[in-house]
Each structure stands twice: as C-alpha cells, then as structure tokens.
Amino acid sequence: MPGRTPSGDERARHVAAALLAASDYLGPLLTVAGAVGLAFGAGNLWVFIPGIVLAIAGVAVSSKGVPAYRRLEEECARMRDQSAGRTRNLHGILDGVLRTTMELLPLVDFSQSRISVYRHDDSGFAFLGRVSRSTSLAQPGRRRCPESEGIIGRAWDVGWASIKDLPASRDDWDKECARRCGMDIGVVRALRMQSRSVVGIRLDKNPSAQQPAGVLVIESLRRAGVDGGTIDELKKLVLKPPVPSLLAQVVLALNDDAASTPEHGR
Numbered sequence: 001m002p003g004r005t006p007s008g009d010e011r012a013r014h015v016a017a018a019l020l021a022a023s024d025y026l027g028p029l030l031t032v033a034g035a036v037g038l039a040f041g042a043g044n045l046w047v048f049i050p051g052i053v054l055a056i057a058g059v060a061v062s063s064k065g066v067p068a069y070r071r072l073e074e075e076c077a078r079m080r081d082q083s084a085g086r087t088r089n090l091h092g093i094l095d096g097v098l099r100t101t102m103e104l105l106p107l108v109d110f111s112q113s114r115i116s117v118y119r120h121d122d123s124g125f126a127f128l129g130r131v132s133r134s135t136s137l138a139q140p141g142r143r144r145c146p147e148s149e150g151i152i153g154r155a156w157d158v159g160w161a162s163i164k165d166l167p168a169s170r171d172d173w174d175k176e177c178a179r180r181c182g183m184d185i186g187v188v189r190a191l192r193m194q195s196r197s198v199v200g201i202r203l204d205k206n207p208s209a210q211q212p213a214g215v216l217v218i219e220s221l222r223r224a225g226v227d228g229g230t231i232d233e234l235k236k237l238v239l240k241p242p243v244p245s246l247l248a249q250v251v252l253a254l255n256d257d258a259a260s261t262p263e264h265g266r
Contacts, residue, residue, distance in 0.1 A: 090254050091129060097247045098131040101216075105233055113220040114138060114193075117203070117247070118145065118152055119255045120214055125152050128214070128254055137221075141192060150181040155200030155215050160231050164197035165223045195219035199226045201234045203248045213248035213255075 098115050102108075114132035118125040124147040132138040145152050154161035163180060167173045173194055178185040197220045203213040216234070220226045 087254070090250055094129045094247070094250045094254070095131060097250065098129055101237065101247070102131055102133075104237060105218075105230065107233070108218065108220070108226060108230060109222070110134075112137075112222055113218060113225055116217045116219070117251060118215045118217070119251050120147075120156060120212065121255065124149075125156075125215065128251060137193060139192075148182065149187075150183050151198045151200040152215050152217060153182075155202050155217070156212070160199070160201045160235070162197075162199045162226070162228055162231055164225075164227050166194075166196040168196070168223070170194060193219060194221065196221060196223040197226045199230045199234070201231065203251060213251040216247070 094117065098117060102110050102115055110131075110133045112134070114130055114134070114137040116130040117128050119128050123144065125145040127140060127143060127145075130138055130140060147153055147156070151161045151163060166180075167176050173196070174185060174188045177183060177191075178188045181188075198217065200215050200217040202215055218226050218230060218234075
C-alpha cells in the first residue's frame with residue numbers, strides 16, 4: 001500500500017529540519033572556501049571578491065545555529081539550577097524536622113548525642129542528614145553503609161534496634177562494637193564517634209506502605225544515653241504526625257534526587 005503523501009506544511013518542516021542539520025556543515029564549508037579564495041586571490045579580483053562573499057556567507061550560516069544551541073545550553077543550566085535548588089530546599093526541611101525531633105526527645109542529652117537519617121537504595125544506605133548540639137558530633141562521616149551492617153541494617157530489617165553499655169576503652173569498644181554490630185573491625189576503628197549506646201528506627205511512609213523510606217539513628221557517648229525507652233518515644237513519634245510523615249516524605253524525595261545528593265555517613 002503506498003504511503004501517505006506529506007502535506008505542504010510537513011514538507012516545509014522536513015526541508016527546514018534538513019537545512020538546519022546541513023547548516024552544521026555548510027557554514028564551516030563556506031568559510032573554508034572563502035578563506036581559500038582570499039588566500040589565492042590576492043592578485044585576482046575574480047577570485048578575491050567571491051572569497052569574501054563565501055567567507056561572509058559561511059560566518060552568517062554558522063551563526064544561525066548559535067542562538068538555538070545557546071538557548072538549549074541555557075535551558076539545561078536552568079534545569080540543573082532548579083534541581084540543585086530543590087535538593088537544597090529538601091535538605092533544609094530535613095534539617096528542620098530532625099531538630100524538631102531532637103526537641104521532642106527531652107530525655108536525650110543532645111550535647112552528647114546526635115540524630116542521623118539514612119535513605120535506602122539497591123546499594124545499601126546513604127547518609128542524608130545529621131543534627132546535634134555538639135558541632136563535632138554533627139559532622140558527617142562515611143558516605144554509605146552496607147545493608148547488612150550494624151544498627152541501621154537491623155532496624156531496617158525488623159523495624160527497630162538498640163544497643164547500649166558498649167565499653168569506655170577504645171580498644172575494647174572496637175572489638176565489642178564489631179562483634180555486637182556485625183561490623184568489620186577495620187571499619188569500626190575508622191569511626192570517629194565512640195558511640196556507647198545506639199538506637200535506630202525504620203521510617204515507614206505510612207502504616208500500609210510496602211517500602212520504607214529510610215532509617216533514623218540516634219547515637220550517644222553515654223553507655224545508656226539512649227535505650228529501649230528512647231525506642232518507645234520514637235515509636236510514639238512515628239504514630240504521631242506530622243513529624244515522622246514529613247520526615248519520610250522528605251527522605252523519599254531526596255531518594256529521587258539521589259544523583260545530585262551529596263552523601264556522607266556515620
């Protein structure tokens with residue numbers, strides 16, 4: 001069956017597209033031809049003048065494509081700026097929600113403790129944010145944590161996890177933490193914060209959600225700075241909107257922006 005005959009408008013669009021594509025090559029070709037005419041026609045006006053015309057035409061044809069490409073470059077830059085701005089705004093919201101959570105846990109001494117939040121993806125856990133009343137404790141550390149490692153992995157699997165009474169001696173702490181948290185001893189020795197008690201709770205989007213959003217972790221320098229009572233308080237918060245719901249939604253949104261999200265970790 002013969003194909004449909006293109007309309008006049010369609011033919012015009014096809015020709016315009018072909019000319020635009022050809023301009024990528026036509027402009028430089030005319031410019032080169034003009035340059036040759038100028039080079040070899042210095043004593044011959046019949047060669048020199050066409051050379052000038054060809055060079056001008058080449059520059060004119062080439063310049064027609066510049067605004068279009070520039071507009072595309074500007075649009076790409078604008079979209080990158082918008083994406084980066086969205087990510088910064090989400091991190092600002094995340095920081096605010098974490099600080100609100102800190103205020104809602106008055107029994108935890110956050111001059112000796114910190115709250116961190118992690119998102120989950122196919123590679124494990126990626127750090128998103130951290131707050132503490134101690135500047136040094138609020139500093140980020142590792143970019144990523146394996147899915148099967150420590151309090152974070154345990155909380156992700158069963159919903160919550162807790163550990164306390166870790167040793168005061170750093171050497172003993174390294175060994176005990178590696179044993180009880182299922183972490184490589186080399187990884188433990190590289191950790192800056194010697195957390196003697198840690199709790200974690202999974203962040204579900206809502207009670208019926210199949211895929212959780214991430215994990216919230218609280219660490220303390222005190223051997224019983226956080227414990228089962230902290231878990232109970234966190235569970236109450238999870239059931240009391242809007243803090244946990246907002247936190248989960250921000251984590252999910254940042255997970256969508258993962259390619260442009262800076263990652264650090266414990």
